Amino acid sequence: MKVHFKQDEPDNANRLDGMKQDVLGKPVSRVEGLAKVTGTAPYAAEYPVANCAEGVLVTSTIARGDATHIDKDSVLSMPGVLAVIDDERLTTRAAQGTANEAPKQGPRQVCYWGQPIALVVAESFEQARDAAKHLGVEYREEGGAPLDPASAETEEQEDETVRQGDLAQAMRDAAHSVDVTYTTKGHASAAMEPHAAIAEWEGDRLTVHASLQMLNYNISELADALGVEEENIRLVSRFVGGGFGSKLGISEEVVAAALAARELGRPVRVVLSRQQVFQCIMRRSETTQRLRLAATSDGTLTGFGHEALVSNLPGEEFAEPVLQSSHFLYGGENRELMLMVARIHRMTAGSVRAPGEAAGMPALEAAMDVLAEKAGIDPVELRLRNIPEKNPEEGLPFSSHTLAQCLKQGADAFGWDSGPRRPRQRREGEWWIGTGMASAARVHNIAEARARVTLRPDGTALVETDMTDIGTGTYTILAQIAGEMLGLPPKTVMVDLGDTAHPRGPGSGGSWGAPSIGSAVYVACKAIREELAAKAGVAEDRLELKKGATSDGQEIGDLLGGKDLVREGHYEPGDIEDDYTASGFGAFFAEVRVNAYTGETRVDRMLGAFGFGRVLNAKTARSQCLGGITWSIGVALTEALEFDPRDGHLVNCDLAEYHVPVHRDVPDLEVAMVEERDGAASPIQAKGIGELGMCGGAAAIANAIYNACGARLFDYPMTPDRVLSVTAD
Amino acid sequence: MRPFEFTRAPSLKEAGSLTAASDSMAIAGGTNLLDLMKLQVETPSRLADLNRLGFAQIEDTDDGGLLLGALATNTETAVHPRVRRDYPVLARAILAGATQQLRNKATNGGNLCQRTRCFYFTNIDQPCNKREPGSGCGAIDGIAKLHAILGTSDQCIATYPGDMAVALSALDATVLVSGPGTDRSVPLREFHVLPGDTPWVENVLERGEIITGITLPPPVGGTQLYRKVRERSSYAFALVSIAAIVEIADGKFTRADLAFGGLAHKPWHDPHLADALVGQAPSRELFDTAADILLEDARGYGENDFKIPLARRTLHAVLQQAAEDAA
Incomplete structure (x- = not known):
């Protein structure tokens, strides 16, 4: 029933x-x-399937153009090679989360360096991999593809635009104002388990073991891509070795495995290499963000401006929702928010670990620190003074609001000194030591x-x-x-x-x-x-x-x-x-040390206090928070996708060169869960917690870097070269 | 697949003949080679496995130095009591590199022969004179944050990526090489070479030559430091690293053996540095003079320009720390 x-x-x-x-x-x-x-x-690629052939994707070496000829004969005679699949139904991008339909198909049209254009299938993985590297492909390159978001054509995301009151006037009238621009680099999801699929047909019925996050949508995406009825498909993802957004939608290996298995009449497994995971799955867009804050002498915001430039491929609807929590986190009756998308030829930009706030909050919360300094107000107090009664744009009530409690409880637990703050006050040997804090917010979905x-x-x-x-x-x-x-x-x-x-x-x-x-x-x-x-x-x-x-x-x-x-x-x-604006809230507190000689930053301790409704399991919830804080260390200090300026290829495409934090970068982390009941969030009074822990934490570290050594940086990640560039000898 | 012949070399002599051909390579720990084979950056037809040759000893030499077998692992070396006591700069350098898992597998000989981690070298769809002579250098005008500022050429700006060899350079170690004709000893400082017009040549090993060991001279004591500056605190290659063996007597440097990683195609050692430092009292001015000497010919390539001030500042930090520790 x-x-x-x-x-x-x-x-x-x-x-x-x-x-x-x-x-x-x-x-x-x-x-x-x-x-x-x-x-x-068993993870996706590990299911024991008899007579399984192995497929390896072939990817493009141009940023834009057409694969005019695929010379199948160049590899079909190689040992073990069974087929070269270049079916028009092959998908060339990962589907966006909840797309519910096939992502872009037609592999001959190349839109980014590293795009899948064919699948080579062989008896063994090694045979397929070697053949994939040898497949002859001729291109007609369409040169001059825009690769740099700063110079590419942009489109306004009009549904994100807010113009309320007169921000320019508020800035002129303000006792204290801040007008600063931040940048963040692109990020990779960096899940441990690479994307993988095993496809098997029995008659017209298809079973796929894959590593996916949202089967309910993925089955529609796959059915649409293949032109097959959903009823004839079964998707299985019992264990997923991390997704972080990269497995929200079906990715290229799922469709490729299904098409190959159909053509060959036997099961086919396709596992992406680590490099392919980086090169043809989702990236988080880099961002450029201008923050304008206008405040009265007591720090009350009268104006709030947040404009962001992000990027994506032509034809992609997703735009990193940088402003998501900026719409409601703080008051200020004069508001200007705008999100622009540059169309560039890098791999698809999509959901990566807390899309939106993961990039937006580090900028906003660093700007708040600049304002706190200008106004001479303790950063915790500045935030407490600006918590709005209701959503300042839509006027909706909040379903619940724990920001004040998180700020206070977090400050107490951390031992936050609310006295006057000046940089370069504490030195131990070569190291400047300082503290910083930031609010956390992540919309409830x-x-x-x-x-x-x-x-x-x-x-x-x-x-x-x-x-x-x-x-x-x-x-x-x-x-x-x-x-x-x-x-x-x-x-x-x-x-x-x-x-x-x-x-x-x-x-x-x-x-x-x-x-x-x-x-x-x-x-x-x-x-x-x-x-x-x-x-x-x-x-x-x-x-x-x-x-x-x-x-x-x-x-x-x-x-x-x-x-x-x-x-x-x-x-x-x-x-x-x-009827409600619903969000998780929190506060981060960090103590860092910055080496006066080398500009290296190490986080000494960090605390996050979070309110996210009912805690369903104190252990797994805490672990989620720890993971989130760890990612925020990555955003602050180490993570950056680097693209070649000439052909747009992603250069640091493995876990040795794309730097997620390692154990040694992560100190003792403390999590304070501010338990509440939010009846408007869900009938179990719970909100999400997976992403909140990384939404703003990077700013706590950035603010602590400034407090430690006086380097006020506006570019994430804050690597040694950047710290040194603004550090006196 | 790319088939290759795998032979366990039963003797040093046969290891030499197995690796004499241009499509043959030696394998020991394989921590770098296997990755490169999967990427088809390296495509040997024959692999000679050295692991049965037995050069895994770490033992005293007659002159009071220490012999590190080529097949001893990095971990065995770093934890060896004599290395820890007499050559702490080496223990520290090894432990600053890679990860515990890699160090458990990586050998001393293999460590010396590891290839650069230049992004363009490891991507076979990009130009690289080192991998494919004449194809160009992708790193010049590309993403070159990790790249060299000393001893570069217009053919290649890659760095030697290791840590252990930087300490060995400061220690003035010697590489023992067994060849088809004769055995020879090569000073570590001369083992690696600059890219010049032949960036694919990274060291002086000839075809068929096998590293059998590394000898360390008798211990010199002093303050021994290894400072590695990097973007994350483990499992990252050096932006700049410095191995330093420093002694001070009567307020003046009596020894200043310095070697640098992350700056060049080889562990960088400049004898003029010691000349400038020895006999002088530590001071900021002196450290600046040393940095001037080190960086006189330094050249940035845009993204890595920061390495020039970073090297200077790191040198200051190391000399300052050494002076304090020695005092």
């Missing part, structure tokens, strides 16, 4: 708090953890979700959905939600994810997984409780379930009368999405 719940009103009943099993929120270790660390959890819950007479339960667990803890939190609702220990709740044969959820992305699918499981469990309550002869809200029995001792098995009880929960966000 299906149960539909559309949420038009906040749910402040907080029913989960009244349940008796007492497992929700507890720091339960990941249920699949043992399988992962012992190597028994939620989406329609379905999950089936089966309660069995033996006192176990089964949760089934196509939802993915990309390393975040989805398996575990769903077992906890169902266990809490049904009075079962989580280990007796089996969770089966990542299979489109199951009811569809929205997948993992935009931090919406937990609140969305968690709510679907909640809805299903609530329906099961109603059925049990009826059988037990009590009202549902009086039904107390614990350890498989009611409070008066009736076993669940007896209530079920030997039969499974199955409910499919269907959660749909209704008016709550339109």
Whole structure:
């Protein structure tokens, strides 16, 4: 039986708090953890499939033009080579998140260096890889492709534009004003598991094991790309070795494997090389951002300007949503926000780890630090003074707002000194030491979700959905939600994810997984409780379930009368999405040291205080926050995609040269979870947490660099050469 | 696939003959070569595996120095009690490089022979005179942040990427080479060469020659530092690195053996530096004079211009620290 719940009103009943099993929120270790660390959890490329051929993508060596001739004969006689696939249906870009349709197809038309143009299939991976490197391709290059966002044609993203009051006048009238421009470099998702797919046809039915985040959308994208009915496709992604946005949409290997398997009549596996993952999956756009802040003498904002230039390929709708939280984080009645997109020929720009705030917040929060200094106000206090009562543009109320609490609690826990601040005050040997802080904000997303819950007479339960667990803890939190609702220990709740044969959820992305699918499981469990309550002869809200029995001792098995009880929960966000501005909030505090000679920066300690609704699992939530803070260290100090200025190819395309932070870059991190209930966020009062931890943290580090050594930098990442460029001897 | 013949060299002599042909290469740890083979930057038809040859010893030499077997791993070398006690600059340099996993596998001989990490060298779809003579240098006018500022040529601006050899240069180590005709010893400082018009030639090894070991002279004591400046604190190649062995007596430098990484196609050693420093009292002015000597012919290529002031500042830091430690 299906149960539909559309949420038009906040749910402040907080029913989960009244349940008796007492497992929700507890720091339960990941249920699949043992399988992962012992190597028994199969990732996409690891499924044992008999008679599987191996495919390797061939990629372009020009930035724009056409592959006029593909000389298949150049490789077909090589040992083991089975086929060269250059089907027009091959996709040439990764699909954007929630695209729900095929990304650009037609591999002969080249739009960026490194674009897939064909697939070589052979008996062994080594044979295919060698043949792929030898495939003869002739190009007609269309020279002069725009490669530099600074000089390319731009388009305004009009739905992002806000003009309210008169910012220019506010700047002129302001007691304190700041007009600064920041840049951020492009970022890669840098998931550990490379993109991979195994495709297998049985008649007209296709099964693909792939590494994907959003199966519900991916199946439509794949069906559209292949021209096949969705009903004939099954996608499986039980374990995903990190996605970080790069697996939101289907990528090139999925379609290529499916086409090749069809043509050859046998299963085909395609695994991208690390270089290909960098070169033909999503990048986060580089950004240039101008911040204008106008304030009264007490630091109250009267004007707020944030204009950003980002880039993407021609024809891509995605524009790094840099302004996302800028629309509501701080007040200021005179507002000017604008987002421009430069059309350039680099690989697709798309969602990478907290798209929008990951790039926008580091600029905004660094500019706030400049304002705090100008106004002579403690940076924490400056932010406290500018928290708006309601969304300053749309006038909507906030679903909940923890920024003030996070700022205060974080400052206390960190030991923040709210006294006067001046740079270059503390030196230990060669090192300048300083502190900095920044606010965190990340919009709350939620989406329609379905999950089936089966309660069995033996006192176990089964949760089934196509939802993915990309390393975040989805398996575990769903077992906890169902266990809490049904009075079962989580280990007796089996969770089966990542299979489109199951009811569809929205997948993992935009931090919406937990609140969305968690709510679907909640809805299903609530329906099961109603059925049990009826059988037990009590009202549902009086039904107390614990350890498989009611409070008066009736076993669940007896209530079920030997039969499974199955409910499919269907959660749909209704008016709550339109009636409120919902966001996670937080605050970062960092202490860094900057070497006076070499300009090297090391983070000594960092603390994040975050409010994101109900904590579903204290351990996995904390881990998400730790990961986010770690990424913010990368944004601040090390991560940068570097493109050749002449042909636009990505030069640092492996994990040795694209510098994500290593263990030694990451000091003791402290996470303070500011627990709250946000009934307008979801019926389980939870918001997303996957991305919040990196939304602004880079600015805390940048501000600490300034406080340490007096280097006020406007370009991320703040590498030694940049620090030295503004450092006195 | 690219088939290649893999032979476990049973003896040094046969290792020499197995690697004599131009399409043959020696393999020990393979931490660099296997990556390059997967990328088809290296495409040998024959691999001679040296691992059974037994040069894995680390032992005292008659003159009180130390012999590091070519097949001893970087980890074994860095943790060896005598290396730690008598040649701490070497232990520190090794531990500043790569990762524990790589160091466990990488050998001392192989470390000396590792190739540059220039982005254009490792991408076979880009020009590189080192990989494909005559194809041009992609790094010049390209992304060249990591590249050389000393001893470059218009053919190549790649750097030698290692750390261990920088310390060996400061220590004035000697490379032991076994060849088809005869064995020879090559001072480490002369082992690697500048790119000139033949950037594909990176060291003086001739075809069929095998490194069997590295000898360190008797310990000289002093203050031994290895400073590596990099963008992240592990698993990153040096922007600038300095190996320093410094002694001070009566307030003046009595020894100043310095070698530099990240600046050139080889570990950079300039004897004029020691000449300028020895006999002088440490001072900012003196350090500047030393930096002037080091960087007299330095040339930036845009993106790596910062290495010139960075090298100067790092030299200041190292000499200052050495002076303080020695005092």
